[in-house]
Amino acid sequence: MNITRAPGQAPKYQRLAADLRRRIAVGEWQGAIALPVEAELEAQYGVARNTVRLAVDVLVNEGLLIRVQGKGTFLKDHHSVLDHHAYRSATVLRPTDSLAAPSEVYAEEAQAAGRKLTADFEMLIVRARTDIAERIGIRPGEAVVLRRMLRFMDSEPWSIEESHYPAGLAAGTPLMNPEPVRGGDEVVLAAIGRTEIGAVDQLAARMPGPEEAQWFQAGPGVPLMVQTRATYDGRGPVRAIETRYSGDRSRLLYGLGNLAARVPGAR
Amino acid sequence: MNITRAPGQAPKYQRLAADLRRRIAVGEWQGAIALPVEAELEAQYGVARNTVRLAVDVLVNEGLLIRVQGKGTFLKDHHSVLDHHAYRSATVLRPTDSLAAPSEVYAEEAQAAGRKLTADFEMLIVRARTDIAERIGIRPGEAVVLRRMLRFMDSEPWSIEESHYPAGLAAGTPLMNPEPVRGGDEVVLAAIGRTEIGAVDQLAARMPGPEEAQWFQAGPGVPLMVQTRATYDGRGPVRAIETRYSGDRSRLLYGLGNLAARVPGAR
DNA sequence: GGTGATTTGTGCGTATGTATT
DNA sequence: TAATACATACGCACAAATCAC
Numbered sequence: 001m002n003i004t005r006a007p008g009q010a011p012k013y014q015r016l017a018a019d020l021r022r023r024i025a026v027g028e029w030q031g032a033i034a035l036p037v038e039a040e041l042e043a044q045y046g047v048a049r050n051t052v053r054l055a056v057d058v059l060v061n062e063g064l065l066i067r068v069q070g071k072g073t074f075l076k077d078h079h080s081v082l083d084h085h086a087y088r089s090a091t092v093l094r095p096t097d098s099l100a101a102p103s104e105v106y107a108e109e110a111q112a113a114g115r116k117l118t119a120d121f122e123m124l125i126v127r128a129r130t131d132i133a134e135r136i137g138i139r140p141g142e143a144v145v146l147r148r149m150l151r152f153m154d155s156e157p158w159s160i161e162e163s164h165y166p167a168g169l170a171a172g173t174p175l176m177n178p179e180p181v182r183g184g185d186e187v188v189l190a191a192i193g194r195t196e197i198g199a200v201d202q203l204a205a206r207m208p209g210p211e212e213a214q215w216f217q218a219g220p221g222v223p224l225m226v227q228t229r230a231t232y233d234g235r236g237p238v239r240a241i242e243t244r245y246s247g248d249r250s251r252l253l254y255g256l257g258n259l260a261a262r263v264p265g266a267r
Numbered sequence: 268m269n270i271t272r273a274p275g276q277a278p279k280y281q282r283l284a285a286d287l288r289r290r291i292a293v294g295e296w297q298g299a300i301a302l303p304v305e306a307e308l309e310a311q312y313g314v315a316r317n318t319v320r321l322a323v324d325v326l327v328n329e330g331l332l333i334r335v336q337g338k339g340t341f342l343k344d345h346h347s348v349l350d351h352h353a354y355r356s357a358t359v360l361r362p363t364d365s366l367a368a369p370s371e372v373y374a375e376e377a378q379a380a381g382r383k384l385t386a387d388f389e390m391l392i393v394r395a396r397t398d399i400a401e402r403i404g405i406r407p408g409e410a411v412v413l414r415r416m417l418r419f420m421d422s423e424p425w426s427i428e429e430s431h432y433p434a435g436l437a438a439g440t441p442l443m444n445p446e447p448v449r450g451g452d453e454v455v456l457a458a459i460g461r462t463e464i465g466a467v468d469q470l471a472a473r474m475p476g477p478e479e480a481q482w483f484q485a486g487p488g489v490p491l492m493v494q495t496r497a498t499y500d501g502r503g504p505v506r507a508i509e510t511r512y513s514g515d516r517s518r519l520l521y522g523l524g525n526l527a528a529r530v531p532g533a534r
Numbered sequence: 535g536g537t538g539a540t541t542t543g544t545g546c547g548t549a550t551g552t553a554t555t
Numbered sequence: 556t557a558a559t560a561c562a563t564a565c566g567c568a569c570a571a572a573t574c575a576c
Binding site: 304305335340 | 542
């Protein structure tokens, strides 16, 4: 197929990208087979290498292709997307129930999918970002205790979960220890009479910064999903939890309202 | 003549991108001021135009910059991000309450933000995608009624909301009419005794395809957020609603559990 | 309203580096 | 070691959009 130049038409590389997209859609290259090498695409379409690269760039940034130096250009596989319960409303509704989605639940979900979830832990004292400060009722720049969980699924990067506590709340509790709490931080909160019973989640999608892209091993065309949860007990805000996921590996689930009639597997 | 890259050093365009990122972070170019033109960056860094463009490409794909032909390169403004209530648990909890987040709520939220929400409507009969079929309890490829709402905020593209109904459910109801229902489709569902009382939402982030990017007027570096809701009444699944948002304009909010203590003025 | 200058977009060519096979 | 394939980097020319005059 020879693309001839015509005024008023879309640029060559865009038409080339569209044609490659079409050939992908009709299944010309299935599975993990490499696409034709750049030199062959130059010949097939009669364009310069630069133009081929511009076209492939488009599809790479759409998350459709990945390029591997020395090997070739491949279809991206979407097989390992895992759903993740971020919230599930209680079957029996009581206003004083804990929200708790303890970390153990995630590990169980992973195991049910035949995978293994592990984590690294860090504790830092930092100045509160503006959005975090608003959520936990302090002023921007005030000190907060940041407890960070770096999660791995089968030793692949999975999520970054950061709990922000007002310094006053964490002082004198095990939340100041630079190590995770068995059973989750919820155990500590319950012990000091601050069981979380409500939350507001904010969901956002954005591209990763360079450090995030490196940590998630996310190439171009892979956005992040960012969940920011503000939690409350009967008195007021307790903490803010920001969790970042790679968009090509995770999806979040929310079970809302009365789900008694949802009985595919009972569960 | 070409300067060979020192071992262990990153490529020129990546170091240039990192330096531009730093200069942006320290606030060298605030507001809507244009960055130095490509020719000046060539001079500042002593590299070819191609290298400058590669570096700027990196930041554009991170969603940090936008380029406008004939004008220049600018910081992207994040002013118009609007939060959007996707769900809010009832203060008084009753298992038979409707979930309903009628479209009117969205319009009210927009008005509260001093903006105006409008919509175009389409109705189509299509074959169910696999993921949709699973949610509404039919087989992939069976006919579904697709009711599509194209929403605009101040005449700018905002969201694409698609409700999928099993053909059997919609037959003989106003859901077959190619026009929106006053008060929302919920009115029709209530009239036929299928008030939705529960739902499962799935949240995902991905890059837009070409048609989506065009409709949302989304340049590179702007992902979509996709909300897919399966709703239930006391009998079983009712419909599947897929709503797509531009990640740089919308965020979704979920109010969970008991939010009585969440009083903006309290504290 | 038109003209030219400015600025990014498209397209070509060439050479060499680096990772994989 | 050699061949292959993508990555980086230089250079040039013209197109298209915008803006100042």
